[in-house]
Amino acid sequence: MKRLRMMRAPLKYVQGKGALLQFHKEMEYMGKRWLFVCSNSGYKSCHDDLEKSFDGKDDYRRYEIFGGLSSVSEIKKMQNIVESDKIDVVVAVGGGSAVDAAKATAYYTGKSIVIIPTVAATDAPCTGLSVIYNDDGSFNQYLFYPHNPDAILVDSDVIAKAPVKFLIAGMGDALGTYFEGRASLRTESPSLEGGGITRAGMAIAKACYDTLRSYGKAAVTACENNVVTPALDAVIEAVVYMSGVGADNVDCAAPHSFYNGVTSLGGHEAYHGNCVAFGTLIQLSLECADKSEFEDIQDFCLEIGLPITLSELGNFTDEDLHTISKNACAKGETIHNLAGDVTPDELYCAIIATDALGRKRLNKENRA
Incomplete structure (x- = not known):
């Protein structure tokens, strides 16, 4: 049977400066008993404005500081709170x-689930899956959900006041969305959620890329100065919504x-989005992309501070690179969505070549 095409997305998406002050107004239809699962920084940056949004309301609110890892026991602890406190809505902060x-x-x-991201570092808020870990920090499973989150609320002012390195990493994660989707469409691979890739999914992925290219540099400048501008708002939407919905409805690749x-090495310090950005250049090398397209992506990375060489991600030995290549090409990895498939040796060669081109480009920039 031919694979059915499908589209998935959050039921509601709210974004803007001061959005936290409108939280209750926008979400009150979901219930009256709320559990806020907060990171330490999330609690500090959002608690007061969230409370203001409930001004004069008698809704029950409980704020729990999250333990730092989406582990089996941490999730069980939160489940027990939901049941004991008769919670209607779980809110991630x-x-x-x-x-x-x-x-x-x-x-x-x-x-019901509402997501309030406090950084724009990945597209995780809009996706229909979670990464679950064992209590010792080892990987447990990817947990796929039957639908995407009920609602996302993004306060642009909170993102603007977060360290700019997170926004840059988010743009790196979002950068891959269009190129990974394009590769997956070429091979008629399934979407991340298992359906056929739709034109709408590809259009969102392309709009994500176009937004990054048009407003990325200006957004970084706004975030560096902790102000919300139209450019920053546009990039936040691209990173959180367009990338998340785009990825869900196309698929990942190299x-x-x-x-x-890289994560298989253990103990790495590079942000997810920084690795994805360099990985996008690697994919273009594997695809033998036009020189102009490859250099255009290098231009973008240099413009906003994303890596174009391996040394910007960490110190890797030749043995490390072979390990990365082997594990990146393991059965079930999305790199197999590329046309012609990819062997560990081919990936290793592409990593070396991409790094060499990046070092050559940096030398050229330094001489200019």
């Missing part, structure tokens, strides 16, 4: 791990497999 734990809590207890290969 924080970064990726808090979001993953809150999603899982809501899923296992059958409650960039995310490269990231998974």
